[in-house]
Amino acid sequence: MGKENKLKLLTFNTWGLKYLSTYRKERLTAIADTLAGEKVATPIPELEDFVKDEDYNFDIIALQEIWSEDDWNYITKKCKTKYPYSRLFYSGIVSGPGLAILSKIPIQSTNLYRFPINGLPTAITRGDWFVGKSVAITTFEVAGQQIAVFNSHMHAPYALSGSQNYKAHRSVQAWDFNHLVQLYKKAGYATILVGDLNSRPGSLPYSLLIDSGLSDSWELSRNNKKDDLVAISKMTPAEQIIEGCTTCDTILNTWRTDICEPDEAQRLDYALVDSDKFDVLDGHAIFTDIIPHIGSFSDHFAYTCTLVLKDPSSTANSSNIEDSVVVGNSSLIDNENDKIKIEQRVAIYTELLETIQDYVKTCNTRDTIRQSIAAVSFLTFFFLIILYLSKGDPQNLSNYKFVTGILIGVLLTLTFVFFSLIGLAFGRSERRAFKEVENEVTDILTSLNTNNKTYGSL
Structure with missing residues (x-):
C-alpha cells in the first residue's frame, strides 16, 4: 500500500455556541491556528507524551458546533493553504446544524439530510430543534476509490434517563443514518461516519449505527477490543483518555473539572468505518492540550484515526448479511x-x-x-x-x-x-x-x- 492510500481523519465538536460558550472566539481561533500548524497550547502534565506534533496533520477534518460564521471565516482563511477545500452546511432557523468539512482532498459533492425527528420546539433552552440537526454528506475520490464521509451531531441527552434523555429521538436519527449509510455502501462508496453522536458504546443508537455495516475505528485500532465501561469508569482520568478514548465529561477537560465526577467520563465522538474497505492503523483522542489563560480547546476532546484503503480487488466479492437482511432479502441463512x-x-x-x-x-x-x-x-x-x-x-x-x-x-x-x-x-x-x-x-x-x-x- 502506498502513502496515497492512507487517510487521516479528525472529528471535533468545537463548542462554538455564539454568545453562550465561554471564550468561544479565543478557543475557535486557537483551534484554527493549531489546524494551520501553529503551536498555541501546552500539554496536560498527565498526557505530556500522549499526542505528538505530527498527529495534527490531517487529510479530512469534520467539525461540529460551528455556529458562528465569523468563526468559520477565520478557520477557512487561516487553513486555506493547508486545507484548501471546505464547506459549511446550512439548515434550521437558528445558526444551522453547525457541521463543516475541511480537506486537503478535492470535494466531489456535498449533500445535507435533515433529521425529520429532532427534539421539541417547546424545548427552547435545548436548541436542537431550532438548529436543524442533520447529516452532512461529503464525497471524495482517494486512490481511485469513491469515499463518502457522513458528519453529524445527533440530539443531545440532557439526562441519563427519562424524557430529558431524548433516547427515542436519537435512536430514530440513528435509524435514518443506518439507511443513508447503506444506500451509499450499495452504490460502491467506501463509507465513513464521524461526529459527536451523543451515544455511548453499546447504547441503542450506537448499535443501530453499527448495524449499518460499519465498525468502530477505535475498537479496530485495538484489535476489536470492546470498551469495558465499568472498568473505564474506575481508571484514572489520564488512563480513561488513553485506554478508553473518553472525549467527553473527563475532569482533565477544564470545562468539566468542576461539574463532572471522575467516573462520568465517556466516549461520544466516533469514526465508524466500512471495515470491508478500510484497515485502521491507529486511533486516539486529540486536542487535549490547554490554551494558556483560557483552558481546553472545547468541552469535548477530539478524535483522530488513520485509515488505509484496501485494494479494491480484495473487497469486490465481499458480502454482508446485514445488507441483505435489512432490505428484506429472504435468501437462506447458511450457518x-x-x-x-x-x-x-x-x-x-x-x-x-x-x-x-x-x-x-x-x-x-x-x-x-x-x-x-x-x-x-x-x-x-x-x-x-x-x-x-x-x-x-x-x-x-x-x-x-x-x-x-x-x-x-x-x-x-x-x-x-x-x-x-x-x-x-x-x-x-x-x-x-x-x-x-x-x-x-x-x-x-x-x-x-x-x-x-x-x-x-x-
Whole structure:
C-alpha cells in the first residue's frame, strides 16, 4: 500500500455556541491556528507524551458546533493553504446544524439530510430543534476509490434517563443514518461516519449505527477490543483518555473539572468505518492540550484515526448479511453464526420498537396537557371578556384593573394560540414521523423472523 492510500481523519465538536460558550472566539481561533500548524497550547502534565506534533496533520477534518460564521471565516482563511477545500452546511432557523468539512482532498459533492425527528420546539433552552440537526454528506475520490464521509451531531441527552434523555429521538436519527449509510455502501462508496453522536458504546443508537455495516475505528485500532465501561469508569482520568478514548465529561477537560465526577467520563465522538474497505492503523483522542489563560480547546476532546484503503480487488466479492437482511432479502441463512447475527438484529430492532412505543405514550400525555392548557386559556380569556362587557364602559373601572385585565387576556390568548399551533403543526408531524419509523421497523422484524424460521426448518 502506498502513502496515497492512507487517510487521516479528525472529528471535533468545537463548542462554538455564539454568545453562550465561554471564550468561544479565543478557543475557535486557537483551534484554527493549531489546524494551520501553529503551536498555541501546552500539554496536560498527565498526557505530556500522549499526542505528538505530527498527529495534527490531517487529510479530512469534520467539525461540529460551528455556529458562528465569523468563526468559520477565520478557520477557512487561516487553513486555506493547508486545507484548501471546505464547506459549511446550512439548515434550521437558528445558526444551522453547525457541521463543516475541511480537506486537503478535492470535494466531489456535498449533500445535507435533515433529521425529520429532532427534539421539541417547546424545548427552547435545548436548541436542537431550532438548529436543524442533520447529516452532512461529503464525497471524495482517494486512490481511485469513491469515499463518502457522513458528519453529524445527533440530539443531545440532557439526562441519563427519562424524557430529558431524548433516547427515542436519537435512536430514530440513528435509524435514518443506518439507511443513508447503506444506500451509499450499495452504490460502491467506501463509507465513513464521524461526529459527536451523543451515544455511548453499546447504547441503542450506537448499535443501530453499527448495524449499518460499519465498525468502530477505535475498537479496530485495538484489535476489536470492546470498551469495558465499568472498568473505564474506575481508571484514572489520564488512563480513561488513553485506554478508553473518553472525549467527553473527563475532569482533565477544564470545562468539566468542576461539574463532572471522575467516573462520568465517556466516549461520544466516533469514526465508524466500512471495515470491508478500510484497515485502521491507529486511533486516539486529540486536542487535549490547554490554551494558556483560557483552558481546553472545547468541552469535548477530539478524535483522530488513520485509515488505509484496501485494494479494491480484495473487497469486490465481499458480502454482508446485514445488507441483505435489512432490505428484506429472504435468501437462506447458511450457518449458525448468521443465525446469531439475525437474533442480535431482532433484539436491536425490538428495543427500537419498544422505545418508540414508550415515547408515543409520553406524547399522548404531553398532548393531553397541552390541549388542557389551551382550553383553560381560551375559556379564561372568554370569561374575562364576558366579565368586562357586563361591567359596562371600561372607563368606569380603575385603570390598573383594566390594564391588568387586558394584559392577562393578551397573555392567555397568546398561550392558547401557541399551544394550539404546536399541537396542530408540530405534534401531528412528529407523531406521523414516529409512526412511519415504527412501520419500517415492524416490516424488517417480520422479514428477520421469517428468515429465522426458514433457518430453523433447514
